Amino acid sequence: MLLKDIRDYQILFLGLFLVLGIGTRDWTLRPELIGVAIATSLATQLILSLVTCTERLALSEVERSRSIGHWSLVNDKGQSPNFRSALITSLGLSLLLRADHWTTMAIAAVLAIASKFIFQVGDKHFFNPANFGIISALILTPDAWVSPGQWGEEWWYGLLFLGTGGMILQRIGRWDTTAAFLGSYSLLEAIRNFWLGWTWDVYWHRLMSGSLLLFALFMITDPRSIPNSRIGRIVWAVCIAGLTFILRNYFFVSTAVFWALFALAPLSILLDVFWLAPRFTWQEKDEEAGVELLTPNS
16 A cells, blocks of 8 residues: 655654664664654654734734634645654664763754755745754754764675665656766766776775765755755755765765754755746645655645
8 A cells, every 4th residue: 555645754764774673783872862763853843834914913913913823833825734844854863873861862953954944035944954963963063973874885785775775766857866966976986996996996995885875865856955956956965975985985984874964954945046947845746656645745
């Protein structure tokens, strides 16, 4: 039986990855931190949805009078609180972010969800929420870290990520972003490897990373925060690949992909100005797939 929303598959797959990571990779991840990430993300989504709905109702006396007896969490576009997105964000934080104290995870979750409401241009947020939460925790707290090599280099993890990520990307039509990022980054690493005269097993060692595939398939492809046009997405992904390459090889930043995405996130707004295209909506994608919607688009 098909799930009702494309995001339901993403929630299912991210949850599966979390179980696999704990069960097969012996992650030292405390269950209470996962609970904190999920609870905080959902609570923050609810609270900020209430705040924004209240602000809209308070715009004018006329609008307020028309809304008497009809107040709800559904906004003026027919959208209800995006709890699916909040849950996806919390699972992303649980998969990638590590911390010693629950307060660090809570801070990351609050800022991740808040970034969607604060950093908007034309009703579109441009920071990936999970990425924003991760970078915020790394900057603001003393006990947060990310372990890019936590998945090791076993081939079957790569197949699993490609299969599940490919299914989602086929539905939302964002394969171009992943292909541009992985293609550009692989080419840059190949040129460097050839220039230094290293054997090609070093090259494959640098590319066969589960965390890199997770980033390329599930984070950089977030359709609500990346450029709307195909050419814009390709240019954007190539820029992120280039900055990742520089940070990793010349500044030796192990978490280069996350910093590159964070630094270049605002570029998506500029690219939307250069190349106009319709903004992505989950509702349209579900209707194209012939799936009945239970929740409006985020």
